[in-house]
Amino acid sequence: MIIDCHGHYTTSPPPHEAWRKQQVASRSSAAPMPKISDDEIRESILGGQMKLQKERGTDLTIFSPRASSMAHHDGDAEMNARWSELCNTMIHRVCGLFPRNFVGVCQLPQAPGVAPANCIAELERCVKELGFVGCNLNPDPSGGYWKDPPLTDRWWYPFYEKMVELDVPAMVHVSSSCNPNFHATGAHYINGDTTAFMQFLTSDLFRDFPTLKFIIPHGGGAVPYHWGRYRGLAQDMKRPPLKEHLLKNVFFDTCVYHLPGTELLAKVIPVENILFASEMIGAVRGKDPDTGHYFDDTKRYIDALPALSEADRRGIYEGNARRVYGRLSAQLERQFKA
């Protein structure tokens, strides 16, 4: 089985995002929830993510709401709670319609300046009632101004306690940027990844939460490329070697859109810490004129790595995801029976 741990519902039927738009414009959540039929959802998936799964030979996507539309900076805690609920319910419906192809990961009702303990109830609902296996955690709810405390601050601890209790990991994933300095998918996303890793490196977070797990998407931002810098910084700061200090808790996905980058990732990061992902349908949608294949057809890059053993490849494609998403295997069994 080939599990893609990073897919977003970027193709949701238009009334879904339209509801948020009017909510933000009116600063009110009073409008009735959009009416979207199962057929509309089927159509949005069959022509999009499912089509690509088949074409590319992947089996299952760990699926979450569109990251750029979380836009926690556009709302307050109450607005974002209604919006998250709506987005997560849509994901649940996708998983219900295609139980062999999608497992859910939830958006959280974070809001700038609001302690993330406010996200516990929605996480519990999604995990316990909807069968979700993880969440997307935004390290910068201010959308590019980075005004909230670092991920390693006690501000986040009550939420982490619930993650640990429920045995669900978080993908560290920023949303869109309202700071004109940062292009969302070209700068803010990658910076968010790099920033989170360095916050973890300088902290004792995983001494406090030995079983807490994070996936850093987009191939870990700049981290694998600068692995020598991070190893050196950790050593200069008298931190333990990174493998021991962070790699029981921090994992990287493979959303790197060219072979040399994927090669580097697999060369410097232990195979056990790499989870297959494509981010599709996501940031880059075209074909690479040099190869004739889609930039985000990341499976081709993994398949092209001669240094990987078959066991390595199975880990990247399936085993590591089953280990990091502790509830995944049981949830898959439930969904496959459905």
Place this chain on the structure above:
Amino acid sequence: MIIDCHGHYTTSPPPHEAWRKQQVASRSSAAPMPKISDDEIRESILGGQMKLQKERGTDLTIFSPRASSMAHHDGDAEMNARWSELCNTMIHRVCGLFPRNFVGVCQLPQAPGVAPANCIAELERCVKELGFVGCNLNPDPSGGYWKDPPLTDRWWYPFYEKMVELDVPAMVHVSSSCNPNFHATGAHYINGDTTAFMQFLTSDLFRDFPTLKFIIPHGGGAVPYHWGRYRGLAQDMKRPPLKEHLLKNVFFDTCVYHLPGTELLAKVIPVENILFASEMIGAVRGKDPDTGHYFDDTKRYIDALPALSEADRRGIYEGNARRVYGRLSAQLERQFKA
């Protein structure tokens, strides 16, 4: 000749930084300039950068004030003008004492919220009077809150006009971070690099300034690792191919502290766009226990790349720097005669 295009005066005699400290504490520049003798400067260099040049087999460092101490967010325009003047004068003294080993690049008196036209006078002084060949331009004078306009905004244009007129490039280099989310050398530096590249990518800056040149340090942040993402984003946005769109104007240094990263850089970025650099004495000071060599001994990584021809290597070590820093060769001739 082996030219290191990225070295900072991180070993300046203590009274130098002490002056800034009291300036920031008192919000006044009235204290007399620190008295620092030529012998103190000689000592700070002979035991530091010169020693490492010799040990590592490099010849010349394009040398600038300590990047983290620019701290434009700590002062206002007037304070930063005095501080830049002092820092640049120190660099000039180093170049005067060791004319065969150091050529100057200046710090600028940027300040949060102040249009960068205020830096023109100091750039002119440094280039015309002190023989400097470039400048360090901080894309975020707010120190991690990113409050000023992107580098591609007309806000910066008067300064760029002067750079073009003087034929000097800028290294895009943030300073320290006062935002607790960003570790300086582990996150803010790398994010600044990635951010600047994406600003350039989305703009027509080099249509307006066809001869303007930037060096993006730290191996270009995350950019080479995500080269497929950037090529794909440019294509989706209907921008020209990156080689044509950016690579006549944007260059990358080799401050990447492990062999696989340097390999990747040389594989995806055209050799003409790569300038040798070590950032020493800089962000990482220890030895890599896996190799027994200093992490920032970046020459070893370049020397270890079998795919480079001798001509490629000469370009990375010398030719590209002489081309990008248009005043370098003439200045070197002057300094070698001194």
